[in-house]
Amino acid sequence: MVTTNAIHESLVKIVGKSYVSASREEKYFYARDGGLMPPHEPDFVVLPRTTEEVQEIVRLANREKIPIVPAGAGLALTGLVIPQKGGIVVDMKRMDRVLEVNEKARYVIVEGGTTQGALKSYLQKHHPHLRHSIPDAPPSATVVANAVIHGQGRLAHQHGFNSDMVSGLEVVLPTGEVCRIGSCSVSSYWFSKGPPLPDLSGLFLGWFGTTGIITKLGLKLYPCKKLRDVMVLLTDKVELVPDILLRLSHTEMVEDTVISAQPLPLRFRGTFWIMTYITGDSDEELEFKRKMVWDAVWDYFQSRDVGFISTSPEGKAPLLSMPSKDTTRFADVAKGGGFQYAGPITPIEKFPAFIRKLEEVAAKYNVFYGSTTRLIGSGHCMMFSFSFSFNRANPDEMARAKRALDECSKFALEEGAVLWKPDVDEQKMIMEKMDPNTLELMRKIKRLLDPNGIMNPGNWEMR
Amino acid sequence: MIGLKFDKTKCVDCKGVFCLTRCQYLQLDRDTARKEWQKIVDGEDSFVLEACTTCYACEEYCPFHNHPFYLIVERQEQKGILPAPRPIITMWINQCQPVGRFTVGKVDERMLSYCFLPHFNTLVKGKLFDDTAGAVVFGQEFFCNAVYLHYAHTSVITERLPQIVANIGKLGVRELICLHDECYGTFTSLAPAYGIEVPFKPVHYFEYLYNRLKGLGKTVKKLDVKAAYQRNCSSRLAPETDKLVDDIFSLIGVERVKREYDKENALCCAEIIRMGKGPALADDIQKRNIDDMVKAGAEYCVFNCPACWDALADKVARKGIKPVHIIDLCKLAIGEAQSLKLPELAVEV
Amino acid sequence: MMQQKYVSQIHRCFRCGYCKFPTDYSSFNCPPYQRFRFETYSTGGRLWLIYAWLKGEIEWSEHLAEILYTCTTCRNCAEQCPMKFAPDIIDWIVGARSDMVEKGRIPPRVARFFEAVQGYSNPFKLLRDDRASWANGTKLYSPGDEFLLYIGCLGSYDENGQKMAKSLVSVLKAAEVPFGIMGKDEECCGNEVYMLGEMGLFQNIAERNIQKFKKLGVRKIVTLCPHGYHAMKNNYPKAGGFEVYHYTELLAELTKAKKLKFSSNRIKVTYQDPCFLGRHNNIYDEPRQVLQYIPGIELVEMERNRKDAFCCGGGSGNFVMDLLAGDENSPARIRVREAYATGADILAVACPGCMTMLTDAVKTENLETKLTVHDISQILARSLS
Numbered sequence A: 001m002v003t004t005n006a007i008h009e010s011l012v013k014i015v016g017k018s019y020v021s022a023s024r025e026e027k028y029f030y031a032r033d034g035g036l037m038p039p040h041e042p043d044f045v046v047l048p049r050t051t052e053e054v055q056e057i058v059r060l061a062n063r064e065k066i067p068i069v070p071a072g073a074g075l076a077l078t079g080l081v082i083p084q085k086g087g088i089v090v091d092m093k094r095m096d097r098v099l100e101v102n103e104k105a106r107y108v109i110v111e112g113g114t115t116q117g118a119l120k121s122y123l124q125k126h127h128p129h130l131r132h133s134i135p136d137a138p139p140s141a142t143v144v145a146n147a148v149i150h151g152q153g154r155l156a157h158q159h160g161f162n163s164d165m166v167s168g169l170e171v172v173l174p175t176g177e178v179c180r181i182g183s184c185s186v187s188s189y190w191f192s193k194g195p196p197l198p199d200l201s202g203l204f205l206g207w208f209g210t211t212g213i214i215t216k217l218g219l220k221l222y223p224c225k226k227l228r229d230v231m232v233l234l235t236d237k238v239e240l241v242p243d244i245l246l247r248l249s250h251t252e253m254v255e256d257t258v259i260s261a262q263p264l265p266l267r268f269r270g271t272f273w274i275m276t277y278i279t280g281d282s283d284e285e286l287e288f289k290r291k292m293v294w295d296a297v298w299d300y301f302q303s304r305d306v307g308f309i310s311t312s313p314e315g316k317a318p319l320l321s322m323p324s325k326d327t328t329r330f331a332d333v334a335k336g337g338g339f340q341y342a343g344p345i346t347p348i349e350k351f352p353a354f355i356r357k358l359e360e361v362a363a364k365y366n367v368f369y370g371s372t373t374r375l376i377g378s379g380h381c382m383m384f385s386f387s388f389s390f391n392r393a394n395p396d397e398m399a400r401a402k403r404a405l406d407e408c409s410k411f412a413l414e415e416g417a418v419l420w421k422p423d424v425d426e427q428k429m430i431m432e433k434m435d436p437n438t439l440e441l442m443r444k445i446k447r448l449l450d451p452n453g454i455m456n457p458g459n460w461e462m463r
Numbered sequence B: 001m002i003g004l005k006f007d008k009t010k011c012v013d014c015k016g017v018f019c020l021t022r023c024q025y026l027q028l029d030r031d032t033a034r035k036e037w038q039k040i041v042d043g044e045d046s047f048v049l050e051a052c053t054t055c056y057a058c059e060e061y062c063p064f065h066n067h068p069f070y071l072i073v074e075r076q077e078q079k080g081i082l083p084a085p086r087p088i089i090t091m092w093i094n095q096c097q098p099v100g101r102f103t104v105g106k107v108d109e110r111m112l113s114y115c116f117l118p119h120f121n122t123l124v125k126g127k128l129f130d131d132t133a134g135a136v137v138f139g140q141e142f143f144c145n146a147v148y149l150h151y152a153h154t155s156v157i158t159e160r161l162p163q164i165v166a167n168i169g170k171l172g173v174r175e176l177i178c179l180h181d182e183c184y185g186t187f188t189s190l191a192p193a194y195g196i197e198v199p200f201k202p203v204h205y206f207e208y209l210y211n212r213l214k215g216l217g218k219t220v221k222k223l224d225v226k227a228a229y230q231r232n233c234s235s236r237l238a239p240e241t242d243k244l245v246d247d248i249f250s251l252i253g254v255e256r257v258k259r260e261y262d263k264e265n266a267l268c269c270a271e272i273i274r275m276g277k278g279p280a281l282a283d284d285i286q287k288r289n290i291d292d293m294v295k296a297g298a299e300y301c302v303f304n305c306p307a308c309w310d311a312l313a314d315k316v317a318r319k320g321i322k323p324v325h326i327i328d329l330c331k332l333a334i335g336e337a338q339s340l341k342l343p344e345l346a347v348e349v
Numbered sequence C: 001m002m003q004q005k006y007v008s009q010i011h012r013c014f015r016c017g018y019c020k021f022p023t024d025y026s027s028f029n030c031p032p033y034q035r036f037r038f039e040t041y042s043t044g045g046r047l048w049l050i051y052a053w054l055k056g057e058i059e060w061s062e063h064l065a066e067i068l069y070t071c072t073t074c075r076n077c078a079e080q081c082p083m084k085f086a087p088d089i090i091d092w093i094v095g096a097r098s099d100m101v102e103k104g105r106i107p108p109r110v111a112r113f114f115e116a117v118q119g120y121s122n123p124f125k126l127l128r129d130d131r132a133s134w135a136n137g138t139k140l141y142s143p144g145d146e147f148l149l150y151i152g153c154l155g156s157y158d159e160n161g162q163k164m165a166k167s168l169v170s171v172l173k174a175a176e177v178p179f180g181i182m183g184k185d186e187e188c189c190g191n192e193v194y195m196l197g198e199m200g201l202f203q204n205i206a207e208r209n210i211q212k213f214k215k216l217g218v219r220k221i222v223t224l225c226p227h228g229y230h231a232m233k234n235n236y237p238k239a240g241g242f243e244v245y246h247y248t249e250l251l252a253e254l255t256k257a258k259k260l261k262f263s264s265n266r267i268k269v270t271y272q273d274p275c276f277l278g279r280h281n282n283i284y285d286e287p288r289q290v291l292q293y294i295p296g297i298e299l300v301e302m303e304r305n306r307k308d309a310f311c312c313g314g315g316s317g318n319f320v321m322d323l324l325a326g327d328e329n330s331p332a333r334i335r336v337r338e339a340y341a342t343g344a345d346i347l348a349v350a351c352p353g354c355m356t357m358l359t360d361a362v363k364t365e366n367l368e369t370k371l372t373v374h375d376i377s378q379i380l381a382r383s384l385s
């Protein structure tokens, strides 16, 4: 066994002295995230700049059998970047460039730690008629990590999960080889993550960094129209929500639909707010789409079950902003710097049942709740969030919030949902319910790719 | 006893049934109007109750101040007619519910009422408000609740208003300068109509502005511009204040352009109508209104109500007319800057 | 003390990271994070570590203190954080520093800074008697003068700062402004001492200065340095009884009133908003108005400007201690590269701190023949006809 000092020195050789730390302070910070999972400290934090550096770090870790955890901004909140078994946390955010935009094939290639904010800003500046599907996570969230956890953004209704939009990968395998996935493995173009080849991207997307470190990622871009608007529909009948969503989706005119439900401020109590987004290159186009949306629910409007709320330009601004700062502000409603959500991916027909569960659990554990649901695909599923905010200075409240989350996750799984970005405990719940042959396949893949089990251990760990 | 003081006999004497014959949305001949109005008076069903856009105008049209609109609202509520979708009404009722959070500035004998409109935080500043700035009531506990006239919920008004009036009274306010017609109309028309006593003197902010401008004497410069005035629904509760617009305009050199949809024939901002009746009628109203402003050669569209501002400012600007709130217009005349402005138009923020 | 509020509030940070960015998210705008890139050096990192220290989860260490003291109090975080507490973040950081100071646990460089100010009334340990050696007969303030021109430590002792002071004096003379300086009697304004958390020393400085101003009968103070401006305007006890202006405000008024005559000066200029003028005090327009008043000057903006301006790295005493130096990612070096990218000939500053930081960085970046750092009064002085 090589000494800690020797490893430190090796790391310094790889990335330079300024970008390795084994200090208390860095260990403390990288031991936790903003959510509720218990902390665990790494032995080192490193900040590589190049694929080669990542390769060398991985080789070192593989040789010495040291756990290694790739980290973005840690905003998944479910502890996916907490080094459960110590080792090296690789903060990817120095690899932050936008490498290439292919306007004609509509994709971008970013590095392993490029932030959502940087990509958004880059496109706005250099390619204003193209956009990507921005999640409402804070802008420091990384593009790669978001794809790794199958995130969803502002184009989710039209184009599905952000991982569906991946158009190629460069991965450092746990054994140190660099490997290209998709069209870029045979061509200089990054237009497809798989088709027409065997789609190997599935070996990395959804695996939480347990099968390799992604150093480059191609992402599909979509047209960015000149105008964008949001329509806000309200209903007080929870059972109507799934049908309203299907009708909105049927118009094929809306690009994103989000439903929010929360008891406070009072104006939100007792009603479900459905925000649906339309875009156009002209007022006429927008007007047409607006009319389609009205028409889609006209009978509900006439029966007085659904209304549209008029919103001033000022009122719309926060709804139109990407990412939405209001989503993040939820963390301060308890004046305590914390929130976490369980976000099962589920058929939209479950909306009423999940809302009832959310209210029941919030009351049971006396925690403040909210829910923001995002439609994914043409009504194929949704991300329903059971969100609880808590005061970080109140351990009891934190414990109650955690229990509330666990209960919601368990319920969702029983109802047929699949947990999104599950924490290590939830991963176990999922694997228990999984078809054994599927689980066995996953085990084989993991063993093949990561024979020493160094990659983000604790996650997707099959007994 | 709190209840609408409505005098049937006045209607019997009324030749014109002006409340319904002058309605901008119903187009009724006098006989039909009389028949339908009688039904309403008698508490019977009438299609009028469903068709009403809640524009408040009939309050102004009744020559006897017999409160035809309040009666319509009463009847709508009695019959469970929903002029807007239920969730919209629920949202309003919840949003303005008093919760014991008193937003009070400096307490004074003379105070400004911001109603429930944050716009006034932006608008109220500068010399015009030198001696009142800071003496403000705002929010649920002081909210006039007149908005429920749009939503067939007089019951919410009669339930909450006495407490609201008491809340203001308890502060020792003698004069309440209402920055929103809705409050002014509530205290001068709605409350008396329901027998709710108002222990302070409501002052319309037009009057306040006019006096301030007078006081500022030579600092007031003529703006020499043509403006279309956007009348709001709640001004129908206090039509006598409309004259003050002309007074203010003449002090600051603003020409109120002659146009079809001003004064008694004014069109409202139509956003309440959009929420109640859908986009077709609302779009039509807004288009007619703005086209009319353009035709009349208006450089400015002058707003009284912040809700009209929210609905129309952006739309008039697209037609090349500068939106300005009347408070800001007065500021311009004394060399101060416009404070309430449109956010910069952006695809995203 | 107001800063002590941090103890009961600091856990509210969600470590979301909005604070690291400018408004458009195009780059990183927290100088120490941009320099070191460990999350610990971002605002969120700093706040979480302070909370951990408060709770006793981590011990004091020099590294911890350095992390705390690399914050330049540039106020980008307060501008960007979406939470209600955003305006308080700087107070929290300063509050934690003041606790460290009280416990005597600060990095040596910070301790030396305090010693110098305490003993010499300037952070450079230069002689009090030399404070006005730049002044070359500039008139001392006497009752009846409209303004006291307060120079500050950098203007008094730093080579580049002195140049600024001299040119400002010449411009004020040209505009026939009745003013005087304090000469050797001037003392440190205390702003950095405050930001670094030495509250006792700051109180002494503030009281002493106010006494002196009172004795002189000063009504209006105009400062060369935004740091002094900020301290006197916002952190001195309110009983001062004098008005404070930054010199760019005064110059804006003078140019507007046509008190100065210019000849054409064909140059391209970009402007660095000083944190203590811009984000801390919302003064963005006046300096630009002055520049635009000079015929021939073309003002071009850097990518990050106004409330998104990137700090030079000199705040919180770092123009002396320079805890962020030593790398191509040092803020001042990044900033001069950004200025150079605009194609400007001159990088205009309005702060002697920016002046010295950016002048050094221009040298390090080998841009000396391409980009010159001048303060606004120097540009003005050169354009006077």
Ligand SMILES: Cc1cc2nc3c(=O)[nH]c(=O)nc-3n(C[C@H](O)[C@H](O)[C@H](O)COP(=O)(O)OP(=O)(O)OC[C@H]3O[C@@H](n4cnc5c(N)ncnc54)[C@H](O)[C@@H]3O)c2cc1C
Pocket: A069, A070, A071, A072, A073, A074, A075, A076, A077, A080, A081, A092, A112, A113, A134, A135, A136, A137, A138, A140, A141, A142, A143, A144, A145, A146, A147, A148, A149, A150, A151, A152, A153, A207, A208, A209, A210, A212, A213, A214, A215, A327, A328, A456
């Ligand atoms: C307020 C708020 C709102 C949110 N809204 C949304 C939303 O609308 N949509 C959405 O999708 N998500 C949302 N999220 C969740 C989450 O923040 C995002 O999905 C975000 O993209 C995660 O990025 P990150 O960089 O923080 O990931 P991290 O938490 O750092 O990492 C996530 C996983 O990716 C792995 N990983 C990181 N980098 C690599 C790499 N280079 N190679 C391999 N594996 C890697 C990590 O090991 C970890 O397992 C939200 C979160 C918050 C706090």
Ligand code: SF4
Pocket: C012, C013, C014, C015, C016, C017, C018, C019, C020, C043, C044, C047, C077, C080, C081, C082, C083, C089
């Ligand atoms: S200071 Fe504000 S913006 Fe920064 S991490 Fe904390 S909560 Fe987020």
Ligand code: SF4
Pocket: C019, C029, C030, C031, C032, C033, C042, C043, C046, C070, C071, C072, C073, C074, C075, C076, C077, C078, C090
């Ligand atoms: S004040 Fe500036 S340097 Fe300090 S934490 Fe905030 S952004 Fe960073």
